[in-house]
């Protein structure tokens with residue numbers, strides 16, 4: 527995996543043209559501005575091309591929960607994307623989504639306060655639960671897809687990076703379940719989700735993927751245990767996106783069957799070793815803007831953070847959750863150190879290059895959760 531650091535915006539915007547194996551990463555809490563900076567760096571306007579194109583934003587509005595709980599896409603990402611598009615001369619913009627079965631999309635729309643975004647930028651919202659749909663041949667599987675979603679010229683998929691009770695992780699590929707009618711969502715569940723999700727992605731658009739990695743849930747799509755990462759990610763390839771999400775949450779790509787299936791159907795590549803990681807700024811210190819829930823606190827008690835960056839610390843929480851699931855965490859284990867406060871200091875065990883002087887330390891800035899899992903299995907448990 528190639529890591530490219532870009533901290534100077536002035537050179538960045540002239541030189542870069544986003545490729546399918548690029549992953550753009552930006553950190554911080556100014557979510558709207560960071561969204562615009564990422565889209566500028568990825569040169570989205572050039573990728574879209576014709577200013578007359580119909581563009582849709584597809585957030586995750588799975589249920590009526592505030593984004594701070596880890597289930598739904600933050601409105602600031604929509605606001606930043608719309609501002610960017612309008613400033614570049616794109617005016618045919620729609621937000622569209624259909625919540626999961628059992629929740630009215632209208633209730634979710636109110637809970638996340640997207641009405642303000644729609645009013646401010648004069649952008650309509652389309653409730654896909656109410657629209658028409660037709661069957662399409664999705665690489666040998668007939669799937670009903672909402673007509674409105676297939677009528678656009680450019681789709682910006684805006685999932686939340688989070689855990690899922692059935693598929694373990696959810697991000698770009700599964701977020702597209704929001705563009706099928708409720709009857710089809712039920713059928714997907716009866717088929718075990720993986721195969722139909724992979725096939726669905728052979729017919730729906732994934733022109734750009736803007737991932738809300740601000741505080742996605744530990745392991746449940748409905749939220750409740752947010753893990754603060756304060757990151758926004760950009761991809762062109764939905765399969766690469768979901769494979770990278772596995773790395774970030776401590777899973778192997780093979781743990782999430784629909785990723786390999788989608789890859790075999792030609793949707794994209796799951797090979798993260800060939801990805802270019804393009805960091806647009808440095809990670810930010812975790813100021814614990816969000817309260818930890820009891821479950822996250824229970825994992826955090828195995829850590830000793832000192833000025834840890836948000837994404838680095840969030841990765842450690844995901845890694846500890848994986849270890850807890852597979853082996854259980856020993857009550858009397860010595861805490862795992864993490865954070866810039868350990869630079870140049872000695873200690874027993876730590877993760878991240880800030881703890882390089884420790885007896886046992888995992889390299890990386892930040893290290894991936896999947897690597898933390900392996901390192902802690904071998905050196906800590």
Ligand code: SF4
Pocket residue numbers: 809833834835838864865866877878879880890891892893
């Ligand atoms: S290794 Fe240190 S500087 Fe790098 S992300 Fe982790 S805490 Fe931040």
